[in-house]
Amino acid sequence: MEKLKACDGRAYDWVRARPEKHWAKSHFNVWLKCDMLLNNFCESFNNVILKARDKPIITMLETIRVILMKRLHNQRAKVLKFSGEVCPSIQKFLENNKKEASSYILVWNGGDKFEVQGWNGDKWTVDLTLKNCSCRWWELTGIPCVHATSCLFYRRESVEDYVDHWYKRGMSLRAYEYLLNPITSSKEWPVANLNPIVP
Numbered sequence: 001m002e003k004l005k006a007c008d009g010r011a012y013d014w015v016r017a018r019p020e021k022h023w024a025k026s027h028f029n030v031w032l033k034c035d036m037l038l039n040n041f042c043e044s045f046n047n048v049i050l051k052a053r054d055k056p057i058i059t060m061l062e063t064i065r066v067i068l069m070k071r072l073h074n075q076r077a078k079v080l081k082f083s084g085e086v087c088p089s090i091q092k093f094l095e096n097n098k099k100e101a102s103s104y105i106l107v108w109n110g111g112d113k114f115e116v117q118g119w120n121g122d123k124w125t126v127d128l129t130l131k132n133c134s135c136r137w138w139e140l141t142g143i144p145c146v147h148a149t150s151c152l153f154y155r156r157e158s159v160e161d162y163v164d165h166w167y168k169r170g171m172s173l174r175a176y177e178y179l180l181n182p183i184t185s186s187k188e189w190p191v192a193n194l195n196p197i198v199p
């Protein structure tokens with residue numbers, strides 16, 4: 001913030017006037033299990049509906065409905081195909097962490113807590129019961145960070161068991177369990193006796 005202040009006072013004031021929980025990961029709510037600071041989610045949706053956006057309202061809604069119908073089915077088929085408990089992209093992240101986990105020096109307190117030291121002297125504290133690390137990644141995302149992975153290896157425990165339930169197969173199946181039903185062309189829809197919609 002001091003660096004920002006030196007660079008642009010007005011930008012500093014603008015950011016300062018807003019609650020930290022909206023823009024600083026150090027203040028994010030850890031209950032959400034999401035560290036996204038961007039609106040990529042809306043951007044992705046916007047990109048998908050691009051071909052529908054300039055259509056008349058019913059055609060637009062129909063196009064979006066068909067996109068969703070296909071997507072729900074495709075996503076569900078993907079979940080049914082993978083055999084692991086943790087979703088593939090998260091599993092990939094875990095596998096990368098596993099490769100790096102051996103490069104840390106651990107001090108175990110004999111219970112559920114560890115001191116984890118990196119090659120450059122940086123140090124983090126991990127609590128396996130509270131599922132947190134002082135780097136905050138684990139708390140924010142619900143996915144064990146590389147430091148926690150190192151501790152779990154030390155105790156010969158499965159990292160997958162410590163991933164939050166939001167990233168598990170069962171939760172994905174729940175998200176995609178409702179399929180959209182097919183519908184006939186608009187020629188067969190019941191006619192409503194309403195006034196036409198004014199542009």
Ligand SMILES: [Zn+2]
Nearest residue numbers: 133135145147
């Ligand atoms: Zn960490």
